[in-house]
Amino acid sequence: MGTNNLIVAAALLLALSLGCAEDSSQEGPRQTTTTPTDDELRRVPLPEVGGLDPEIQLEIRQSHRGLETSMDAGTSVHEEHGRLGMQLDAFGLRDAAEIAYRNARQLAPDDFRWAYYLALLYEAQSRPEEAIDAFLVALALRPDYVAGLARLGDVYLLQGRSNEARQRFDRGLELDATCAQCLVGLGRLSLQDQEYERAATQLEQALTIAPWAATIRYPLAQAYRALGRDGEAQGQLDERADATRNIGLGRVIDRPGVYDPLLEQLRAVAVAGKVAYEARGVMAAREGRWNEALEQFDKMIEADPEDPVSRNLLAITLLNMGNREEAREQYQETLRLDPAHAGANIQLGIFLAEDGQERDAISRFRQAVESDPGSNVAHLNLAAALLRDGQPSEAAAAYNALIALDPSNGPARLGRAFALIRAGRHPEAKAALEDDTRAQPNEIAFPHTLARLLAASPDDSVRNGRRAFEILAEITAVVQSPQVMETTAMAAAEVGLFEDAARYQGMAIEMANQAGLAALAAQLNVGLSRYRQRQPSRQPFADHDPVFAPAPFSPQALVEARAQ
Amino acid sequence: MDLSLLRSSVTLALPVCLIACGGGTSAPAATTAPETEAALDQTRVTFEDATEGAGLDFTHVNGMSGEMYFNEMVGAGVALFDYDNDGDLDVYLVQGHILGPDVEQGDASFEPGLQGPLRDRLYRNDTETAPRGSMQLTDVTETSGIDARGYGMGVAAGDYDNDGWVDLYVLNYGPNQLWRNNGDGTFADVTARAGADDARWSVSGSFLDYDRDGWLDLYIGNYVNYSVANNVECFNNIRTYCGPDGFVPVPDRLFRNRGDGTFEDTTAASQIGREYGPALGVSTADLDGNGWIDIYVANDLSENRSWMNQGDGTFVNTAQFNGSAYNDVGDAEASMGVDAGDFDGDGDDDLFVSHLITQTNTLYVNDGNGLFEDRSTRTGLGPPSLAFTGFGTAWFDYDNDGWLDIFVANGAVDLIPRLVQAGDPYPLHQTNQLFRNLGDGRFTEVSSSSGSVFGLSEVSRGSAFGDIDNDGDVDIVLTNNNGPARLLLNAVGNQQHWVGLRLVDPATNRDMLGTRVAVIPVGGTPRWRRVRSDGSYASANDPRVLFGLGTNSEIEGVQAIWPDGTLETWTSVQTDQWITLSRGTGQ
DSSP states (O other): OHHHHHHHHHHHHHHHHHHHHHHTTOOSOOOOSOOOOGGGSOOOOOOOOTTSOHHHHHHHHHHHHHHHHHHHHTOOOHHHHHHHHHHHHHTTOHHHHHHHHHHHHHHOTTOHHHHHHHHHHHHHTTOHHHHHHHHHHHHHHOTTOHHHHHHHHHHHHHTTOHHHHHHHHHHHHHHOTTOHHHHHHHHHHHHHTTOHHHHHHHHHHHHHHOTTOGGGHHHHHHHHHHTTOHHHHHHHHHHHHHHHHHTTTOOOOOOOOOOOHHHHHHHHHHSOTHHHHHHHHHHHHHTTOHHHHHHHHHHHHHHOTTOHHHHHHHHHHHHHTTOHHHHHHHHHHHHHHOTTOHHHHHHHHHHHHHTTOHHHHHHHHHHHHHHOTTOHHHHHHHHHHHHHTTOHHHHHHHHHHHHHHOTTOHHHHHHHHHHHHHTTOHHHHHHHHHHHHHHOTTOTHHHHHHHHHHHHOSOTTTOOHHHHHHHHHHHHTTOOOHHHHHHHHHHHHHTTOHHHHHHHHHHHHHHHHHTTOHHHHHHHHHHHHHHHTTOOOOOSSOTTOGGGSOOOOOOOOHHHHHHO | OOGGGTTOOOOOOOOOOOSSGGGOSSOOSOOOHHHHHHHSOTTSOSEEEOHHHHTOOOBOOOOOOSSOOGGGGTOOOEEEEOTTOSSSOEEEEOOOOOOSTTOOGGGOSSOOOOOSOOOOEEEEEOGGGSOTTOOOEEEOHHHHTOOOOSEEEEEEEEOTTSSSSOEEEEEEEEEEEEEEEOSSSOEEEOHHHHTOOOOSBEEEEEEEOTTOSSSOEEEEEEOBOOOGGGOOOEEESEEEOOOGGGSOBOOOEEEEEOSSSOEEEOTTTTTGGGSOOOEEEEEEEOTTSSSSOEEEEEEBTSOOEEEEEOSSSOEEEOHHHHTOSSOTTSOOOBOOOEEEEOTTSSSSOEEEEOOOTTSOOEEEEEOSSSOEEEOHHHHTSSGGGTTOOEEEEEEEOTTOSSSOEEEEEEOOSSOOHHHHHTTOSSTTOBOOEEEEEOSSSOEEEOGGGSOGGGGOOBOEEEEEEEOTTOSSSOEEEEEETTSBOEEEEESSGGGSEEEEEEEEETTTTEEOTTOEEEEEETTSOOEEEEOOSOOBTTOBOOSSEEEEEETOOOEEEEEEEOTTSOEEEEESOOSSSEEEEETTSOO
């Protein structure tokens, strides 16, 4: 309780200095009415708080009792009303919070905070007209509060009041050119007006400012689609889908926001102590403010040094800041505190794999899968490590486990095919790739791998050069790469067209050289000699082909680690 | 080759508009809104609550015991269908019961006082024999042979065996049931024999002929992998019901009708099983105009799916690209109910999806090629929905002015703090909403002037739409979670002209679900609707199609595009009556 009270008090002191000091210099409509007496204010009812954490209950009851005492004595001040309002608001007790905020605003009509919190409360309650009125009052007091402008713009936009929304977004951008939320608002307005070029430009700018905000990609894709730029549209959708996958269990996709100190203070009331540091740190990390994230997570550890979650978050932050060794120490510390921690096991497994300690890495990944059977990242890393370690059948089983969990997981499906090929289980690989091609018809990797298997498998029951050619005809219309050309050469050789095979292989070598892939070019030269000797290929992939050594899959996103 | 080859972009081949394009983009020659205002008797309420008078005495029981089991607040649905082929719509209502170990119904913490065993109920429409001007629904559950005592969620209706009698598929939290209509007033549970079971948590379903072989197939929308035995506690400051995000979604299921009374599970072969979310609503329509019926699935807090029928037994989900996966901000919304309909008269079906409080209901407008734009705000449908959690919904022309309007059944899923504070025993209730299509791409909310039923605050869920009294306008049967079902009789629609059509195959006397049908107004462009029983939320609608004609008492004719793509035209169709159009009787 003591800690919480301290935090609340600190937040209020900060709010006082922020609100009162700055507000006094602002122009805006001043209430000319006289300050009401306590008799003229509404009593704030104490709502049912029994479902809340006992410490929170106590805080709210104390604040409420204090306010009641002040009102009985006729001495209440706006800070008391406002503080109780924030406490109630932070825990969803908004009906009572509204009364408290209103009282605070009546007592201190020039204080920006109370009008703003009222506006946020109305917005959260889907009371748009009242939210607009309150935002207008607040912004009259603080016309340069960009977060308020952006929020008001959003409310107007949702109400179909386009011009008023546009004014707020424009003004927000004038004040802060990095207001991604304003740009997104303007982009949405442009989409509504069917001004697709403009929408695309605005949304592209927003994405540049807030690349983590994956939601932007969807309206941007809609703009591209309307402009006939279907490939770019699909690219944005794929990126968004990847972001969805990366956050694992969660389905919340990050949205652009504007730094809003008042909202942060409200959140600080809601989440006190370690939880507050965590919330602020995660938010900072999501937005790439790594130094700030580091500071918050350090405080979190200070508050509870034995908390593995704090250690893991610190480790992720350090890793993202490029401090690999310190990150590794923190991951190890995480595992000391929680040996089953999935995220730490995964990342330490990746470190071990990068150091060539594949067997140890596999142990880590196995532990991660055991701790969090729903984690795609854990499964994917385990399977890849097994494949790299020369255990292809075990890798195939691990990939299968992930596919059962997530049938749309393309890397898992492809990994399974490579694992089966590596294990020499070519009929199974063929069947799997046929299934993969049906399941994900837009993924060219599947038919391409299938074509290669059909062209060069040593298993007579699998090989079918003609079918490989048919598949490749479709692929080459879309993609041309040294690898695809090499497969085409394999197919040509399989049907006895050795001159054509040599020609295709030559083209593959030329493409590899042009792309600076000298090692690949050298490998392709071996095939060229074979075709010149009129010998077909009987090895779809060389033993040392990179497809059998997939890189560890690193969960970059902080939120992924949170989900684990 | 490496993983970078994955996700190579392939331009999606978008099917061209094969049908309905004839409608062009001009608006139908329907009566304009101001004329409608003048034509309607302004002194009459729009919908009258005829529940009690009609004998509809069903009360849904969710069995809540304070444990806040997730499924308690999700059900239930209702079907309007003519089970006895006497020409009027009968009513099927889905029931719940108390949940959990070692409990009896009397242990429920809020029990609406229902007598008798808890089971689904079938009400026969006996209005023909009732005193003139009154509705009469008779509970015939006992004699029907239907013994549905699962924890009910929804219901779908369709004649799966082509015997001319409409069958029912009941979706449950637990094993589903296929009830075959024996044609003698009774039903038989043929679930196992037909191979149509799904023991997962199902909510909405649809009968559709996706392979155009003349037999109705079945789509089942499944929700999440939740178990009462593994109930978890969820909080939103106070203990409240859980949402879907804490649970793993389970795949939907597609059953192909073999035509011999059994179904084949084609979930995998059709590709439907590739992607899935927590499904709550299902609507089928030919969204891209390629002549093959598509499936739109409304998912709760997850992207919606547009399964576009490839015509070869497979489907491809194009929702992200076609713009119907998320709202215009790119957010996945908590989608509940859904319906497809041509609200703007341009010949294609647009999608309306109901959502959670603080989210707007969303209108996806179709460009004729199956590409959508979210126009919820511009049309005026979005903003008024922000304060409500919508479930059952449908496009229907309540005032018969020729333009499709919208009804939304509302009821929260998170406890409403204000009601909790007030000691409300079931603090989820909200009022329902009616939106009138102004005919110019905009809607206006008319709830407050549409009758006292719109002042009732209840926890509404399913709703089925159809002309239950055969008087030429669309009525509504509404379900309330842990509350009474309601019959809302339309009191104004038939003040304007109309024509009602039932489209059947004479060989089977089966409603030809999936048929697109248009009325051609005198001097106007065709106005397209579709024969369907699906849509809304967990419910089944009147498969007949009712066209409002405004002040026009004549039409030039009717066109139908049957599910197999053949076009047929009828002229000299009389208005202000229900007509059955049998395939092969036109030109």
